[in-house]
Amino acid sequence: xxxxxxxxxxxxxxxxxxxxxxxxxxxxxxxxxxxxxxxxxxxxxxxxxxxxxxxxxxxxxxxxxxxxxxxxxxxxxxxxxxxxxxxxxxxxxxxxxxxxxxxxxxxxxxx
Numbered sequence: 001x002x003x004x005x006x007x008x009x010x011x012x013x014x015x016x017x018x019x020x021x022x023x024x025x026x027x028x029x030x031x032x033x034x035x036x037x038x039x040x041x042x043x044x045x046x047x048x049x050x051x052x053x054x055x056x057x058x059x060x061x062x063x064x065x066x067x068x069x070x071x072x073x074x075x076x077x078x079x080x081x082x083x084x085x086x087x088x089x090x091x092x093x094x095x096x097x098x099x100x101x102x103x104x105x106x107x108x109x110x111x
Contacts, residue, residue: 016045
């Protein structure tokens with residue numbers, strides 16, 4: 001799923017589905033990320049958002065992630081994040097996104 005410099009693909013991880021995000025997370029990420037979430041939510045386990053290949057996240061992108069977390073919460077799903085730079089880890093803490101998702105240090109090489 002791709003749109004103007006953003007792509008979200010779903011793969012299998014050790015603990016559940018992994019949504020691999022590539023590019024810039026902004027308003028154009030909404031539709032492809034929601035579609036990827038829909039696909040991932042059909043699989044059991046924690047849904048992992050992999051930010052390893054994300055170039056930039058703006059405030060609209062944060063809102064898109066909040067929307068994904070709201071969908072997960074209403075569906076009784078847990079969401080994790082991995083591959084965040086130190087800067088975005090701090091942004092997730094300041095915006096309190098980290099209160100609603102599990103933040104992991106290192107990406108897995110198995111997916």
